[in-house]
Amino acid sequence: MNSGIDLQGSFIQLLVDLGLSAEAARVVWLPLPMLLVLVGATLGVLVTTWLERKISAAAQQRIGPEFAGPLGMLIPIADGLKLLVKEDIIPAKADSLLFTLGPAIVVIPVFLSFLIVPFGQNLLITDLGIGIFLWISLSSIAPIGLLMAGYASNNKYSLLGGLRAAAQSISYEIPLALSVVAIAMMSNSLSTVDIVQQQSGYGILGWNVWRQPIGFLIFWIAALAECERLPFDLPEAEEELVAGYQTEYAGIKFGLFYLGSYVNLVLSSLFVSVLYLGGWNFIIPIEVLADWLGVSESTPWLQVITGSLGIIMTLLKAYLLVFLAILLRWTLPRVRIDQLLDLGWKFLLPVSLVNLLLTAALKLAFPFAFGG
């Protein structure tokens, strides 16, 4: 299955041809994916914050940012610059070490999870065998950072916000993981590439969303709760808790929380599109199109088009979901904390268990349709 573009192989080959040893070429290659993840995720966040402003304005019949650049597109950069150069305040009675460490622990796992987001057959950083399980386990580290930030701020609102955030992400992790298990059961693998491969072949009809409608809804609700988006933004409910665990934060440390939450939103949308919406697949399979046009699959220009179409499709699907999340935020009221925990434990958990059982039964009954 190694057809298509292999960026790493060609890059190293290029450097070796230029006279470097193979090992040195690998060392030159190593930082490139890391930089790509950082830049790509940050760019994604900039776009998302701009979308958030524009869509919220549209939902409230305002214009939104208008004068900073065309359609206010420079607003996110102004935002980022403001957070970068603002004074970094550590409250006098706060625990300065934990206070500094908290935001970092929240942000690092989110960026690490980008390792396994596939944009094409070979267009991902690593195709790990444990794939999607890595994301689930990494996202369970974030509550520690939130608790740390809440505790170190020496402020009761922060502590309450941190405890709420941790409780929320622990309770919604379970339905999230169970709906992922149903997907893994159908694709016989945890690797994100295999999960997308299993959905390809029948175009839009083969996507997992038709086979896992309940799982899709559970995953989306749980992902919104994990990102602390409204209607589930209890940890920072401003009427009750000022700003939750972010209350005492200013400058770049607040910026890290802000960045982390938006990166998490983009990441969750990417994972929804990978798990349920066919990842990089086009509405009609590319192979069928190539057959109609009479072009061989191994033609170089076709491979380039396939690769770019894969990236575009993945991003398009992800940003459609981001749009949905933003629209949800500006139209729905917030739930209460007891309603939130009730929904997680008493509704989503049993429903996701039933979904898992149903998937297993269907897999045994109809192995051709549910990945035997």
Next chain:
Amino acid sequence: MNLADGVQIVSFGVLALMMLGAALGVVLLENIVYSAFLLGGVFISIAGLYILLNAGFVAAAQVLIYVGAVNVLILFGIMLVNKRQNFVPLRNAWVGKATTAVVCLGLFALLGAMVLSTPWAISTAPVAGDTSTVVIGLHFFSDFLLPFELASVLLLMALIGAIVLARREFLPDALEREQTQQPVLTLPERPRELASAAPGSPDRTLGTSPTKRNV
């Protein structure tokens, strides 16, 4: 020595130092919250060692279970208990310390004997790598079935115990009577401070109430 070996050795050293330092911090630090956070560091370093041993699934499971569940639970426990209690020096404190020392030394001797007596032959079987999930699953349902099932029964017992405690149907009578005596609308752990309601204050609050001022 090529690049990969060097990276492995350096990461092993860093991880081992991190783990030992964090573990010592857990035991020696006075602040219990620091100890709990450092415990998370110990678990993360162990996960790193698993990755060095080509056991990616075990590492991810370690992070998910120990860091994401056990350590968060410990932190929750620490942060939700707000009972401040003065430390009363015990009379025969050395008995406890001596027992701890004996137990620790015994454990150390046991582990040391185990380390020395085990033939540490490196397995010649090919590294499972990405297929390790399949291998682990096969072991769970064949030769490790009994421990696996026992662990799940244990977890089920803990689950039922937690539900029984949380339902509060079996509270002892004494505790319930104590709760009914407390004034309404106060949290049980923080009784209202009566000192501020001094004899002079009721008049003042009446005098400044908005209804009076309007009249």
